[in-house]
Structures are given as C-alpha cells and as structure tokens.
Amino acid sequence: MLAGGASPTVDQLARAAGVSRASFYRVFQSREELLRALDVTPEPDASERILAAALDQVGAQGLAALSMDGLAVRAGVSRATLYRLFPGKAAVFSALVYRYSPLERVIAMIGAAGRQPPEVLMPEIARTVFRVVYAEGADRTGLLRAFFYEVTRLAPESEDAAREAVGGVVGALTLYMTTQMAEGRLRPMHPLLALQSFVGPIFFHLMTRRAAERVLGVDLDGEQAVTELAETWVRAMRPEEAKP
Numbered sequence: 001m002l003a004g005g006a007s008p009t010v011d012q013l014a015r016a017a018g019v020s021r022a023s024f025y026r027v028f029q030s031r032e033e034l035l036r037a038l039d040v041t042p043e044p045d046a047s048e049r050i051l052a053a054a055l056d057q058v059g060a061q062g063l064a065a066l067s068m069d070g071l072a073v074r075a076g077v078s079r080a081t082l083y084r085l086f087p088g089k090a091a092v093f094s095a096l097v098y099r100y101s102p103l104e105r106v107i108a109m110i111g112a113a114g115r116q117p118p119e120v121l122m123p124e125i126a127r128t129v130f131r132v133v134y135a136e137g138a139d140r141t142g143l144l145r146a147f148f149y150e151v152t153r154l155a156p157e158s159e160d161a162a163r164e165a166v167g168g169v170v171g172a173l174t175l176y177m178t179t180q181m182a183e184g185r186l187r188p189m190h191p192l193l194a195l196q197s198f199v200g201p202i203f204f205h206l207m208t209r210r211a212a213e214r215v216l217g218v219d220l221d222g223e224q225a226v227t228e229l230a231e232t233w234v235r236a237m238r239p240e241e242a243k244p
Contacts, residue, residue, distance in 0.1 A: 002038070022112035025105055029131065047085050050075040051099055054092050059142025063093055063150055093150065094161035100143055102132035103169045110172040118180055118234050126202055126230035127223050133206055134222060141206055148203070170195065187239045194237065201229045 001008045001016060008016070010031050014024045028034045053074040057066055066089055072082040086092045098104060105128050113121055133140045151162045170192075177194050180186040186194070205225055212218040 020112075021104075022108040025108045026112060030135065032135075046075070046077050046081055047095075050077060050082060050085060050092070051095055054096055055100055055140070055143060058093070058096060058146050059140065062146045063089060066092065068092075090161055094164070096143060097147060097161060097165045100132075100140055101147060101165070102129040103165050105129075105132055107168050107172050110176055117185055118237065119231070121176070122198065122234055123227045123230040126226040129202060130206070130222050130226045139210065141210070144203070145207060173198075184239060186237045197236075198230070198233045201233070202226050205229060 001013070010021060010024055013031070013034070014021045017024070028037070050071060054066065054071055057071065057074070068082060068089065069079060071092070072079045075082070086095065106125055109125060109128060110121070113124075133144060147162070147165070151166055173195055174191045177186060177191045181188050181191070181194075209220075209222065209225075212220075
C-alpha cells in the first residue's frame with residue numbers, strides 16, 4: 001500500500017492484512033511504530049498535517065479557540081482542502097480523538113483480552129494510556145484535558161464526537177467490570193462509580209505530572225506510577241472475603 005503511494009490508516013492496514021484492529025495493536029503500539037519497523041518515513045499527507053496542527057492548537061488552547069481558517073494556514077493547505085477532508089470543527093475533533101487519544105487502544109485491548117482478571121488487565125490499561133499520552137516523548141495531556149472539557153460541556157461542535165468516544169470506552173469497561181463483579185473478582189458497586197474511581201487518580205496524575213516535576217522536583221517513572229495507581233484500585237475493589 002505504501003509503495004503504491006497510499007497513506008493507509010490502521011483500519012485499512014488491518015483489513016489488508018486480514019487481521020483485526022486489536023491484533024494490529026498487539027503487535028505494534030501505533031501506525032508510526034509499524035512505519036519505523038519498515039524503515040519508511042513517508043511525507044505526511046494533507047490530513048496528517050491538518051491533524052498535527054490541530055493537535056498543537058487544541059492541546060494548548062482548547063477546541064473553542066480553534067479557527068478553521070487559521071488551521072488551514074498552519075497546516076499549509078487551502079481552505080477548500082481543509083473542508084473537503086474535515087467539514088468542520090466537529091470532524092476535526094473527532095479525528096483528533098480517534099488518532100491521538102488512548103480510547104481506541106483501550107477498547108481494542110478489552111476486546112482482545114476481556115477475559116483476563118482485573119489484576120492483569122487494569123494495570124495494563126493504565127500503562128497503555130500513559131504510553132499513548134506520552135508517545136515518543138510527546139505530551140498529549142493538552143488533548144486529554146480538552147477532551148474531558150468537551151465531554152462535560154457537550155457543545156454542539158463536539159457533542160457527537162464526545163458521545164461516540166465516551167460511549168465506546170465506557171461501554172467496554174462497564175461490561176468488563178460488571179462481568180468481573182458477577183464472577184466474584186470485583187466487589188459489587190455501581191459500575192459507573194467503579195469506573196470513575198479507576199480513571200480519576202490516573203487522569204489526575206497525567207494532568208499534574210509535569211507540574212510535579214517542575215515545581216516539586218518529583219521524578220516518578222510514569223508507567224510505574226500509573227501501574228501502582230491501578231494496582232491500588234484492584235486491591236480496593238476486591239470482594240471483602242478475598243481481602244487479607
């Protein structure tokens with residue numbers, strides 16, 4: 001596909017290889033990792049330049065500050081090209097979430113390993129989130145912050161994208177936790193509260209990590225930190241009779 005001049009997405013690559021998206025992500029952390037393995041560095045196409053420029057702006061200032069005209073200039077494309085690829089801010093935001101957030105990876109992971117016990121799967125989910133947010137030395141906490149803000153305010157330009165993204169990952173995690181509760185591996189409670197108690201500490205760590213390093217001089221290994229938070233959640237969620 002690359003030799004023919006295409007710039008395939010993960011979905012297109014998986015279909016061409018005859019495997020699921022989950023199988024792709026079990027082998028490669030990202031599309032970029034596959035390209036590195038192939039020693040291929042294709043020129044970014046227009047959509048990639050647009051998303052890269054949008055990631056910088058949305059991460060720094062939020063979706064509300066995003067200007068479509070300004071985005072076209074920053075990406076080096078015409079206004080017509082921008083609107084042909086992304087008809088509006090909602091389409092840009094949806095593509096950003098799909099391309100750069102950890103949500104798709106988490107959904108794929110649960111689909112591939114949903115029978116693993118919480119002490120195995122939940123820390124791996126936490127590590128995966130960290131790896132995506134800080135992939136290749138990047139810092140995508142700005143996008144994560146903007147995403148959570150858009151989820152809570154549900155503005156017209158982001159409501160559909162937020163609803164679709166949140167619905168997918170919340171549905172997958174809720175089903176997993178409910179099943180684990182029914183099988184006696186997690187203590188019974190409302191699955192939404194269980195999910196919030198898992199996400200909250202990890203999100204807070206990601207959002208405050210840089211500030212803790214600069215202001216407090218704290219230097220924590222990121223993957224180890226989120227692993228410990230996830231393991232603490234697993235211990236707290238054990239049924240009473242299973243606790244030492």
